Amino acid sequence: MALPARYSRSIDWVTVLIYALMVGLGWLNVYAASYSPEAPAGGLFSGLSFQELMAFNWFKQILWIGTAVVLIVILVVIDYKAYDTFAFVLYGSMIALLIITPFIARPIAGSRSWLELGPIRLQPAEFAKFITALAVSRYMAGINLRQQNFRDQMVLAGLTLLPPLLIVAANETGQALVFGAFLLAYFREGMSPLILIILAAAGAILILALLVPKLWLVGAFTAILLIVFAVNTKVLRHHLPLALAVWGVVIGMVFGVDFFFNNVLQDHQRKRIEVLINPSADPLGVGWNVTQSKIAIGSGGLVGKGFLQGTQTKFDFVPEQSTDFIFCTVGEEWGWVGTTVVIILFMALLARVLYVAERQKSVFGRTYGYCVASIIFFHFAINVGMTIGLAPVVGIPLPLFSYGGSSLWSFTTLLFILLAIDAYRKQDLVR
Numbered sequence: 183m184a185l186p187a188r189y190s191r192s193i194d195w196v197t198v199l200i201y202a203l204m205v206g207l208g209w210l211n212v213y214a215a216s217y218s219p220e221a222p223a224g225g226l227f228s229g230l231s232f233q234e235l236m237a238f239n240w241f242k243q244i245l246w247i248g249t250a251v252v253l254i255v256i257l258v259v260i261d262y263k264a265y266d267t268f269a270f271v272l273y274g275s276m277i278a279l280l281i282i283t284p285f286i287a288r289p290i291a292g293s294r295s296w297l298e299l300g301p302i303r304l305q306p307a308e309f310a311k312f313i314t315a316l317a318v319s320r321y322m323a324g325i326n327l328r329q330q331n332f333r334d335q336m337v338l339a340g341l342t343l344l345p346p347l348l349i350v351a352a353n354e355t356g357q358a359l360v361f362g363a364f365l366l367a368y369f370r371e372g373m374s375p376l377i378l379i380i381l382a383a384a385g386a387i388l389i390l391a392l393l394v395p396k397l398w399l400v401g402a403f404t405a406i407l408l409i410v411f412a413v414n415t416k417v418l419r420h421h422l423p424l425a426l427a428v429w430g431v432v433i434g435m436v437f438g439v440d441f442f443f444n445n446v447l448q449d450h451q452r453k454r455i456e457v458l459i460n461p462s463a464d465p466l467g468v469g470w471n472v473t474q475s476k477i478a479i480g481s482g483g484l485v486g487k488g489f490l491q492g493t494q495t496k497f498d499f500v501p502e503q504s505t506d507f508i509f510c511t512v513g514e515e516w517g518w519v520g521t522t523v524v525i526i527l528f529m530a531l532l533a534r535v536l537y538v539a540e541r542q543k544s545v546f547g548r549t550y551g552y553c554v555a556s557i558i559f560f561h562f563a564i565n566v567g568m569t570i571g572l573a574p575v576v577g578i579p580l581p582l583f584s585y586g587g588s589s590l591w592s593f594t595t596l597l598f599i600l601l602a603i604d605a606y607r608k609q610d611l612v613r
Contacts, residue, residue: 192605193258197534201582201597204527205247205590208508208583210489213240215504215511215585217490239504239585246587250594257598262606265599266546269313269320273341276313279306280348287352295352307357308592310345312599315553317341318364322371323546338368355451356576363560367552371545387432391439392459399436404429454574471507474499475569479513479521486517504585506577509569524583528562535597538604547603554600558593 216239235241283306284294296303318341346358369378390399407425443452457469478494481487492514495503500510512520532555539551558581565580567573579589 192607194534194538194601194604197531197538197597197601200527200531200534201594204531204582205250207524207527208580209240209243209247211508211511211515211583212243212504212585214490214492214515215495215508216240242587243585243590246590249587250590253591253594254598257595258602258605260602262603265316265550265603266320266323269316272313273317276306276310277344277348280310280345280352284352295349295354295357302587304591305354305357305588307345307349307352307354308588309595310349310357311360311557312554312592312596314342314345314361314364315367315550315557315596316599318367319546319550319553322368322549323544354577356578359564359576360557360560360578363556364553366556366559367549370552371549384435387435388439391436392443392455396436400433403432451574454576458571458574471501471575472568472571474501475507475510476571478510479570482514482517482520484518486513486515486520489515491515505579506565506575506584507569508580508584509566512583513569525566528558528581532559532562535600538600541607542604543607547600547607550603551600554596557596 283297287294287296288298295307296305318338321338321341342361342364346361349355349358365373365378365381369375387399407429411425443455447455457472474494478492478500481494482492487493492511494500494514495511500507503510509521509524512524516523535551535555535558539548539555542548542551561578561581564573564576564578565584568575568578579586581593582590
């Protein structure tokens with residue numbers, strides 16, 4: 183079945199072009215990361231058998247790209263209303279799969295989050311993101327957000343928090359953090375900015391509690407409250423109970439961060455945070471990845487060392503160089519120019535997704551579009567941040583660039599469901 187001609191003209195081909203460019207550049211860098219001058223048999227035209235070629239990530243990525251093209255055709259020919267109608271069914275099925283995954287998956291790198299189907303390995307957590315986006319979009323389309331009550335807020339919070347809790351149970355913390363991106367979509371649909379401010383302030387306090395002596399931090403916060411009360415006595419009279427409650431919460435957070443850090447986080451998670459705060463803390467251990475990553479990117483200079491000429495990449499100084507640290511290959515071989523092009527492509531994709539989201543006539547389509555933009559932005563920001571030492575290493579792939587079928591399928595599905603909904607937007611009634 184093919185998409186009817188009148189709707190194929192409605193497909194946002196600009197977004198499709200950006201997607202194709204990113205997937206193509208991603209494959210080139212996977213090939214570069216997988217290529218070894220010591221093993222010419224790994225070259226593109228090597229004459230190896232299919233079984234022998236399957237040993238190389240660049241060849242398997244070609245297969246993933248081919249299947250992604252088939253997936254795209256399926257996504258755009260499906261009746262666009264099915265994504266709305268079956269959102270909760272998909273969500274329930276996904277929750278069931280996340281529950282059973284830790285029990286049937288074998289441990290890989292300390293995590294039980296991968297399902298093996300013959301030669302294929304899939305990570306349900308990757309697909310949980312776009313399914314959750316569909317579910318929360320479906321729910322938000324069915325209620326009046328301007329008069330949203332406490333029950334609606336709790337249901338929405340439950341829909342958002344249940345998948346990451348199950349993902350954490352499978353010891354896959356990085357993927358669970360992505361669900362925080364949904365807050366940006368909720369903000370667009372009427373969530374109070376106060377919630378974002380409170381969460382940002384809480385995050386800043388927790389980070390400062392790790393960096394600054396705790397008594398100094400408590401003293402500074404107490405001084406700010408006293409100055410506010412001294413300047414405006416009405417605040418003291420009318421909001422003293424609230425101020426004391428906030429003061430107590432802040433004190434609890436400041437002195438409770440040590441308990442969380444030492445008793446809740448796992449050893450490797452604590453070390454990653456320590457390395458983020460002090461890069462020289464463990465340069466030959468947990469800090470090795472980030473140290474080598476920054477060396478690789480920095481050594482690329484302005485225009486890079488050239489395609490297939492990256493020494494840090496070729497001699498395996500950077501672990502996970504074709505997956506989580508694919509941005510290192512871009513920086514080393516294509517330099518500042520190459521990394522800038524990649525960043526521009528991501529900015530263009532995000533801008534286009536937001537444009538598509540804003541022209542939707544339904545709350546469902548608009549909310550889903552903002553979920554797409556939020557998820558892609560979170561992945562992009564954290565992945566690039568961790569390769570240059572600005573974010574902890576949490577195992578989050580770079581969308582459409584990193585090697586892996588689950589990641590490519592997930593982001594392809596995430597994006598092309600939006601384009602399928604957008605192609606039929608003129609059929610929607612305003613809701």
